[in-house]
Amino acid sequence: MEARATHRFLRMSASKVRVVARLLVGKNVTDAMGVLRYTPRGAVPPLEKLLRSAITNAEQKPEIDTESLYVKSIVVNEGPTLRRYQPRAMGRATRIRKRTSHVELVLDER
Numbered sequence: 001m002e003a004r005a006t007h008r009f010l011r012m013s014a015s016k017v018r019v020v021a022r023l024l025v026g027k028n029v030t031d032a033m034g035v036l037r038y039t040p041r042g043a044v045p046p047l048e049k050l051l052r053s054a055i056t057n058a059e060q061k062p063e064i065d066t067e068s069l070y071v072k073s074i075v076v077n078e079g080p081t082l083r084r085y086q087p088r089a090m091g092r093a094t095r096i097r098k099r100t101s102h103v104e105l106v107l108d109e110r
Helices: 014-024 029-037 044-059
Strands: 002-010 069-078 082-087 093-098 101-109
Touching: 002 044, 014 029, 014 044, 014 069, 014 101, 029 044, 029 069, 044 069, 044 101
Parallel strands: none
Antiparallel strands: 002 101, 069 101, 082 093
């Protein structure tokens, strides 16, 4: 049995989130929390919250042993891009892209 958690429209680019997500795949849940605690990246707080949510989702299913959970997969996809404009010299404007991402975390038993 597996447990899932998703975080949609995370206001961070998918490439920045993937750097931290790659560190977690295949690790035990307690090891993954330890890795997140000592990783100095901006993507850590949302991923830590997502991991806690997935653990809580697993606790709701009586057939899952929460002691043997590991991170089976993390999928980070791009979400919609918010487009803004910044005024520049001589009446021009530059586009600012505020990127978002969708993250799906899957936990499974060993």
